[in-house]
Amino acid sequence: MAMPTDSSDARAVGEAVDPTRLEHDLALLATLGARDDGGVARLALDANDIRARLWLAEQAESLGASASVDAIGNVFLDLPGRDPTLAPVVTGSHLDSQPAGGRYDGALGVLAGLEALRALRDAGLSLRRPLSLVSWTNEEGARFAPGTSGSAVFCGVRDLNETRAIRDAAGTSLGSALDECLAALDAAGIPRRPLATPMHAFLELHIEQGPILEQARVPVGVVEGIQGVSWFEVTVTGSANHAGTTPRALRRDALEGACALAASLREAARDDADQVRFTIGTFEVSPGAVNTIPERVTFSIDLRHPDPATLDALTASFQLLAGQSWAGCQATLTPLSRIAPVAFSLPLVTLLDDTAHDLSLAAPRLMSGAFHDAIHLAGHCPTAMLFVPCHNGLSHHPDEYTELDDAVAGTRLLAASLARLCA
Amino acid sequence: MAMPTDSSDARAVGEAVDPTRLEHDLALLATLGARDDGGVARLALDANDIRARLWLAEQAESLGASASVDAIGNVFLDLPGRDPTLAPVVTGSHLDSQPAGGRYDGALGVLAGLEALRALRDAGLSLRRPLSLVSWTNEEGARFAPGTSGSAVFCGVRDLNETRAIRDAAGTSLGSALDECLAALDAAGIPRRPLATPMHAFLELHIEQGPILEQARVPVGVVEGIQGVSWFEVTVTGSANHAGTTPRALRRDALEGACALAASLREAARDDADQVRFTIGTFEVSPGAVNTIPERVTFSIDLRHPDPATLDALTASFQLLAGQSWAGCQATLTPLSRIAPVAFSLPLVTLLDDTAHDLSLAAPRLMSGAFHDAIHLAGHCPTAMLFVPCHNGLSHHPDEYTELDDAVAGTRLLAASLARLCA
Incomplete structure (x- = not known):
């Protein structure tokens, strides 16, 4: 045979x-x-x-x-x-x-x-x-x-x-x-x-x-x-205040900052080849009351790509973005885990x-x-x-x-x- | 005296x-x-x-x-x-x-x-x-x-x-x-x-x-x-999928849609006089897992202004915005309460x-x-x-x-x- x-x-x-x-x-x-x-x-x-x-x-x-x-x-x-x-x-x-x-x-x-x-x-x-x-x-x-x-x-x-x-x-x-x-x-x-x-x-x-x-x-x-996967935790910190009494000019609204930062991170991860997988799956607002300006938002990033150099480059650009001021708030980006x-x-x-x-x-x-x-x-x-x-x-x-x-x-x-x- | x-x-x-x-x-x-x-x-x-x-x-x-x-x-x-x-x-x-x-x-x-x-x-x-x-x-x-x-x-x-x-x-x-x-x-x-x-x-x-x-x-x-105050609930509905396996082009990410809609609503409420009070204080993501694309986001709006006509006009422009498609997701804006x-x-x-x-x-x-x-x-x-x-x-x-x-x-x-x- x-x-x-x-x-x-x-x-x-x-x-x-x-x-x-x-x-x-x-x-x-x-x-x-x-x-x-x-x-x-x-x-x-x-x-x-x-x-x-x-x-x-x-x-x-x-x-x-x-x-x-x-x-x-x-x-x-x-x-x-x-x-x-x-x-x-x-x-x-x-x-x-x-x-x-x-x-x-x-x-x-x-x-x-x-x-x-x-x-x-x-x-x-x-x-x-x-x-x-x-x-x-x-x-x-x-x-x-x-x-x-x-x-x-x-x-x-x-x-x-x-x-x-x-x-x-x-x-x-x-x-x-x-x-x-x-x-x-x-x-x-x-x-x-x-x-x-x-x-x-x-x-x-x-x-x-x-x-x-x-x-x-x-x-x-x-x-x-x-694909490799990196998980990050992002925290945006502003200050809590009364929704009715605080003028816009005096606010540091963590949710406003977090939405803007999230949009910029998402844009940074956008690739023509559609190979980057960028997901914000959790997004926690504190104190979380209808009539209180949010003091803190914590959200997750799940980032995946086949190429470790791309993951490194995206991580670096994410850190640069997190280092900026967002609606007057401070942000930190913490790597939680990475699988090559x-x-x-x-x-x-x-x-x-x-x-x-x-x-x-x-x-x-x-x-x-x-x-x-x-x-x-x-x-x-x-x-x-x-x-x-x-x-x-x-x-x-x-x-x-x-x-x-x-x-x-x-x-x-x-x-x-x-x-x-x-x- | x-x-x-x-x-x-x-x-x-x-x-x-x-x-x-x-x-x-x-x-x-x-x-x-x-x-x-x-x-x-x-x-x-x-x-x-x-x-x-x-x-x-x-x-x-x-x-x-x-x-x-x-x-x-x-x-x-x-x-x-x-x-x-x-x-x-x-x-x-x-x-x-x-x-x-x-x-x-x-x-x-x-x-x-x-x-x-x-x-x-x-x-x-x-x-x-x-x-x-x-x-x-x-x-x-x-x-x-x-x-x-x-x-x-x-x-x-x-x-x-x-x-x-x-x-x-x-x-x-x-x-x-x-x-x-x-x-x-x-x-x-x-x-x-x-x-x-x-x-x-x-x-x-x-x-x-x-x-x-x-x-x-x-x-x-x-x-x-x-000020008068109007409360709204906004729901953005996309579809849940695996964060690692779903290309960007095939996503309907409710969190992406909600952040974009929130930013547009906030922009619509921006006034030079800084009299409008616009606050998103709650923001709930479902299912809320790091490696799952969000299916649904529900957030609140607390809107205040001294002039009832301005509240009416803002409500109408909010409804128009909610009627658009946001990152491929549908949104609804529901008035919850209003105090003149x-x-x-x-x-x-x-x-x-x-x-x-x-x-x-x-x-x-x-x-x-x-x-x-x-x-x-x-x-x-x-x-x-x-x-x-x-x-x-x-x-x-x-x-x-x-x-x-x-x-x-x-x-x-x-x-x-x-x-x-x-x-």
Whole structure:
């Protein structure tokens, strides 16, 4: 059998993807934690999340794969390659959801990977490299914050014991919930595997959680990286006075100043390419009485861009603006947090471009505005992602929805790309 | 003895005002409800407010006046005039304070009136008209809302029984607190008097509760009227989306729209004369998360001006602005309440101007930005007010402060003006 390095093999693997199987798996998984409103509540390491892992591990047998679980609960299905000395190609995402989540965020990436493994089997391709499917633990962080626990601990970005010590709102530690999960997998005969094992490449398929692909009417996008994000807190301080008795000339109105500063910051962040994401999401006014001139306004800035130099330049211009006087008020801008942008592997992104071309799929490049497990994997091995559209960009919501045709197109591109990487 | 219609008599009455007596009374009254921080908590109809009334009634004897109380608890000290058929000239203010109030708001107007009566006696002037001092019940509304109960019921603007039914936070009705107060005055032998008795004129001295006189470095101001006030609620509706994944071109950011609309409304209200008072005091953002584009902003407008036509014109221009699209968002502007401006009696204001001139007092005219009992009296008889400066415009605060020199200047002008009105 020929190695799937040519376009016809890529197409054959893509065509072996079965929409019916994928649709069935999506419906089945949505029953684990089903909400009355059609959404899914499958919180990390809860009973439904454990059942989902057991179900996933059960799929190994029919694929000729072996299931295993690591110390943070990440479940792997490993398909052997002809050369067992080579590091595996890995795909996957996460099975946990938000409390009022949908059927696609995370789950689609795991199920697309599962269907890709089936397609490779059905296309009769022999793999030189091993190929693994993974489901990462607690990506959402909805029950145990922060999220991306499984990928972060696997990649050595976070400490296992510190992560085990995180508690949910009921006081349960992630560690004790994890031990229950591991005990259930032990009972099912799933062996343990080490953390931080080498990988040749990691590919994650996910819903976009934004409107770009739907607006562009394309079925799939190639993700070049994950935007960096800086959070700031801005405080504008004026002086409180009686709304009825204080002439305009004697006012130092913090709300007037804050609106003007907010408009100037927004203008400074405006770029023709529409790549900067600038959001003021919170805006608190003190004392907050109808007939009192505001003394203080505190607002947040969420700033994102793929290029760290642009984030630096915008931060500097924001500081200059905050240093001016706004309606007679003083302002301060305090950086709260910063996560550096991640650029995915260019060879891998190029391979995805080429494979999309071979499959005659329109697959524009885009940046991820949200975080994913892939952010940690990018420091571990060459990494990239595929996005499929989601309706109205809606996610973390029971109405989250991706057309089956788009999910299938993304899965075809994933399967064909995995075949190329394993060849 | 000559009637005090000429300038020399006005000066004589003014000079008879005794700073030491006024200072003593201010200190004495501040002990009734004294707070540890130097402020005063003398809530309407509480034990201290009742003691303050009894103290005031006791002052009648040395003045040759008679004390009386009406059905809403307003205490009067009446000095007879030579012609008992004439309606009296009346001055006064209120003795109740805010819970964390100061020594001057209300109290100074009563004590200045008391000192004016003493000055008239000491100057040896014979009055043709009767002259009364009044302390109105529950001006503040801090315990029983709304305030200005005594003046509103006296003038027939509000119903006595409805006012008696108002309850404080502890569930006590104004009526039962009032009955306790009236019983204490009964026990002291203070007779009852009817409501709505005719008045020739009403003059109220009060602290400005704003910065204008202090900034102008003048000791007193002649109040031409009370601004009208309109309250509005503005709602701006966009759509909530993920801050990281939604391009600027696809956003409808309610906070961006609200800041732009707020700036345009503020600009529309800007007048060269600096008479319009435009305040946005509350500004609520929903959902209010750092990484979510705001879906909805609701903010308040407090708009004040002496001229009803200007309020109408501004309201119309606000509605036009709200009808536009703001950053792709819809806005609505809803009128919540409106209180019409009150213009004080021009002859009375002119008499105050002239008397200030005779006393060589700089006394510019100004409008009141806050409400006072005088707003109801203005519908009952020719009414005007005098303001004295208060430091930094601070009021309703333990640090509320008026220089004794300014309090004395205001009292001299009040006394001389009362003498003229009674002549």
